[in-house]
Amino acid sequence: MKNRTLSRLGTVFKSKTAMALAVSVLCLPAAVLPVSAQEDETVTVGFVTFLSGGAAGPFGIPARNAAELMIGAINAGDVPGQYNTPGFAGAMIDPIFVDEASDQRNADFQRLVQRDEVDMVVGYISSGSCLSIAPEAERLEVLTVLFDCGTPQVFEEVVTDPQYTFRTGGHATMDSVAAARYLQETGVDISSIAGINQNYAWGHDSWRDFAASIMQLDPGSEVATEQFPRIYAGQYGSEVSALLTNRPNVVHSSFWGGDMEAFIIQGQGRGLFDRASVVLTTGETAMHRLGAQMPEGTIIGARGPHGDLAPESELNTWFRDAYFERFGTLPTYPAYKMAQALLGLKSAADLAGTIERDAVIDALRGLEWEGPSGTVTMALAGGHQAIQDTAYGTYHFDPETGTSSLLNIIRYDAECVNPPAGVPSLEWIESGFEGASCE
């Protein structure tokens, strides 16, 4: 925070009385208005997403694009609805972008905090990053918003009493439980399932929750095979063969980015998608790019009601139009989740009327706000972990118009697919989703 107004005034008003008067006058609007007018003030925010490597194209770049779009709009007060005031509580956002594709993520985070003196950090797509950054954020006592990563371990096992770390997107349990419910409700035979997921926290947690959910919905279901190739492997010939020879009715994959695209190419080429119902929990990021190459009937998720699954609203329409106009492509879920994180921070700062760390944290804890994809509530992990409604759909490509769309969209309330506060995800699933509220 750089409150240049006060320092300038200090040179003009020499007497303590005059200074006190000036401060009183400056503070008056803040006492009257919910959002303080601090337009000369800046809030430095470190943004960490993948700017290089395999996750950059499908995830990091859309997230950075959304950050740039939203920063400009928030600073100008151009976001519609309750967000039409400039900045975070009037303070202009000054971004510093850092590449998440680094072997020294914790050191990069420390540099942001200690050298660049950022006021807060928004970032992290990889679950691996979040697992290492969350404890670091707590140690350095920096307000850190994890905007995308999915592993539930962050607040269930690693930082169990968060003070400075928040996650403004739902975690993997929501994606997996909703996928299982969608399969059952659309009449897919779930008596035999298989999984192909990346061999790290995200892949293991996604499969664990999905398989456990299926077992609750159909206790007679069997796991035909579970494959965990290393991340960025690219070659899945053996895994596709294993999936074909074990003949599951359902194949679940939380693959993302190039891994997902390679799996689709290799699986589609060998008829896997014709022999089983395939669920791609992050499929929304690729459906418009792949077009006809995304197999018809694939069950698609977006890690929340984002992108094509987003409900209609003024904010959603504005976001999609503004993003398309600036970048020439529709926003995918990483872009939505970045916008969601920034609007959450703006809501908290505006509510607090300041960008002081502790005030923003107090306001963000347990906050509810509207994002482009609907209502977000910081309901779990002591108000530090978001839940929101989610949705799944079935892929359809129209060769005549060349457009991709999702059919049979089913929406799930946040309380239907997320555990109640204080209950670990797996424990909740294995209890038979005790306390779930599904309409």
Added chain:
Amino acid sequence: MLTTVAITVDGLGFAAWLFLSSVGLTLIYGVMRILNIAHGGFYAVGAYASAWAIGLYTQTGNTIALTYLIIPAAALIAGVISGLLIERGVLRFMYGRDEVLMVLVTYAIFLILEDVTKLIWGTESYISYQPAYFLGTIDVFGIPYTVYKFMIVAVALVVGLTLFLVLNKTRTGKLLLVVIEDREISTALGINVTLFFTVTFVVGATLGALGGAITAPEISVQPGISAEIIVMAFAVIVIGGMGSIGGAMIGALIVGLARAASVHIYPPAELFSIYLVMAAILAVKPYGLFALSQGRKI
């Protein structure tokens, strides 16, 4: 039975990809004693060039069959240009330096190539599936495999056989084997070692680019693929013996079969199966299965 067949076919397919991607690396090391980390960059440049060219061509609506010519052409152009630029522009000034220093030099080139691919082709992924689908599939004991996969196996065999014949049955190849054996004596005998170095590096780069180009239709070509392949390629040539082309083939086969077996029999072992095999072989043969003979220093 079904599992055995699947392991064999999958292992062969993976081995062919590995061999094509690593044979240039072992060739360059064998002749030039350069552990060329930039090889991953050649693979990526070949993959991008191939995917980009296939994408451009398929937009014209002409027959997909011609893409099978575009792939080697893209590899040749990408490999020759990048190989020549790097060898003539950088490496020739570094010959004779310590091998460790050359590793650092080629690592720097690797990083530069990674950025060059981004500058030329951007950060979006490229998908060029058409050649992989065009020939359809064939069933092996009820498991469908793309014909393209078998085509890659055939190309790997042709490349391996060609290199074997060139090295052992032609005058140029025999001269090259002399250079591999002893550079100083080769120079004393009047062999143009510098020319051999240039040609070898360009051929190695082109083979790396071919590995990428032929793989492009099966994958999503994106930033980062160069780092992935170089780790696997090192594992292959270490198992086979650095500098040995036959070793690279056997190494690729061992790695391919080991990985396929772990995927089918015990999937949790997939991640470390390759390195387990490597460790086991190096424990018995510390220089790999077919390491070139080493002179003993007195």
